[in-house]
Each structure stands twice: as structure tokens, then as C-alpha cells.
Amino acid sequence: MTDYHINIFYSDEDGGYIADIPDLEACSAFGSTPAEALAELQIAKTAWLDANRDKGNKPPSPRYRPAIYQAEAGEGRPNF
Template sequence: MRDYHINLFYSDEDGGYIADIPDLEFCSAFGATPEEALREVLKAKEAWLAVAREEGGPIPPPRYKPVIYQTA
């Protein structure tokens, strides 16, 4: 089963970790630790999908687009 890709990164500006799901517009969360940010974004994902279902809105399929960084 495929699921939505989650970005997780530390934000100096916010002083904590941000998790977001690029395929679900505006679906993101904050946490003091990476684990907390991940827990929170999973809650946000469920809420995002529930609202989309209730409102009959489109639910985008999960797409994984890895970014490959190369070092010189």
C-alpha cells in the first residue's frame, strides 16, 4: 500500500520540527521533537482527508517524488 510522502525538517525560525505532506495542500504540523511533529502531521492528515470526504472534494492520490542530492 502506498501512502503520502512526509517531509520532516528542523526550522530555526520556529525553533522546532515541521512535518508536511506535499500532496495535501496546507497539511502540516509542528513539534518540539521529530516524533511529535510526525504524530501531529498524521493527525492533520486524517482530519484533512475526513474534511475532503465530507465536502466531496477531490482527494489526490499519493505520489512519491524523491529528491536526490548529489555531492561534488
């Protein structure tokens, strides 16, 4: 199975952690801990990919890369 970038962040509004996969539209999950949000996201990811396949679509290729990890080829390692 393809590996996708996962964001996990605390939401004051929701009072818990949100995990999402930017490459899979509207694929997100909630948990009271980061681990719980991640576990719920794995379930959501499987359901998302199954529904996508049932529609006759191929899984999207991972494309999302946070800006902090992006570097032009030949630039070397970013300075932090």
C-alpha cells in the same frame, strides 16, 4: 488509507520540527521533536482527508516524489 510522502525538517525560525505532506495542500504540523511533529501530522492528515471527503472529493493520489528518489525507467539505480 493511501500513503503519502512526508517531509520532516528542523525550522530555526519556529524553534522546532515541521512535518508536512506535499500532496495535501497546507497539511503540516509542528513538534519539539521529529516524533512529535510526525504524530501531530497524522492528526492533521486525518482531519485534512475527512474535510476533503466531506466536500465530496476523493483523496488525491500520491504524486510527490523527491528528486533524489526519481529515476527514469531503465536507468537503473542512481549513483550516490
